[in-house]
Amino acid sequence: MVQPKYKRVVLKLSGEALAGQLGYGIDSQTMASVAEQVKQVHELGVEVAIVVGGGNIWRGIAGSAKGIDRATADYMGMLATVMNSLALQDALEQIDVPTRVQTSITMQQVAEPYIRRRAIRHLEKGRVVIFAAGTGNPYFSTDTTAALRAAEIEADVILMAKNKVDGVYSADPFKHTDAVKYDELTYLDVLNQNLGVMDSTASSLCMDNNLPLIVFSITENGNIKRAVMGEKIGTIVRGSVS
Template sequence: MSSDPVYRRVLLKLSGEALMGEREFGLDPAIVNRIAEEVKAVQRLGVQVCLVIGGGNIFRGVSGAASGMDRSNADYMGMMATIINSLAMQSALERVGVMTRVQSAISMQAVCEPYIRRRAIRHMEKGRVVIFAAGTGNPFFTTDTAAALRASEMGCDALLKATKVDGVYDADPKKTPGAKRYERLSYLDVLSKDLKVMDASAISLARESNIPILVFSLFKPGGFADVVTGRGLYTIITDAEG
């Protein structure tokens, strides 16, 4: 199979938990560095890359609200956590020679740029990776929704969701032997089957913008490049005929 990329511009969505490795919270530098190498490999294929990273490894807004904290304040704290993760990923990427810009939906000009759509597109056109931090800048919206929003605004050809398994299953394959893995799903399939790939607003936004969502394993070395070139194992969510 050809090693040429199928997609010209992609958004990679990472959960904050993915950066923890085997830790209970925080960042595992080895994981962050390995992801940076994966992004570098994809960029070398000539693909323009942007990222959205969650903050659940540091603070999860919903859990804070559940313990009695005001939901808006909890969500803003979660947004701050995504900025910490984004700066860590920027540092790792630049250590391996990938020029990177962090753009935040919440103004924090001492450490990163404000989110400006046209500037972000220009960065990618110049071969820089752009990391979008602080979600949408609004409480009550997840980083999944932020990923679908930024992918739409950037005109991305695909949204790649990195997970711990190699696609979407009808049950947790780690807990349910014989769980069915889907090769292909429609956006409505994901919503009607309640498959928990991303939240409903993210799926609906991707559908409206006609951006395919590809779910793949973050833990397979070279997995990101394999998906971008149409190889490897993944589930594609799209209404287009395959």
């Protein structure tokens, strides 16, 4: 039997991915599909941690642009990620996947506080761990959260699931018909070409910690498993091109 290429992964889900075709809020069918894909990987014995965004409910930058204090707007965005995390936890537990939600902002009535050693222990015991509330600090994105948590728990790879594109392109493929999809990139390429895969803080953190990143589409069922098994899907970003 073919073994997974990666033993411990961090799955980064944007809030928009959970909205599905609705464009806003949480689409139950999309949530169920994501949960089922996570279950496929979990059943392989892979340790799965998940970082969820909140853009389907609230974006801190957008709120700030409308006059709300930036720090306040970002904290509101962190609360949106908690809502998404609890919804994902419920979807996973409905299909018998043991799950824990850990938040960077203490709210002990609904989730555990983020404690690195406890998170690792949950993973070792076969539980999916969902990291909510970002880093707990304003001015940092959930991309940076994914990079930070992946480094902290010593993950093998970050899986960045997208709902609109199936990899990294030289330009927006919806606006430029001549946009080229990359199979492999370095973090320096991402930073120098301003490709928008993740923000510069997250990219630098991944590069400094030699964390590979796979960008792929979440809309095709089974893609998370394909990425974990090492199949060539999407775009892989690493410290240097092999």
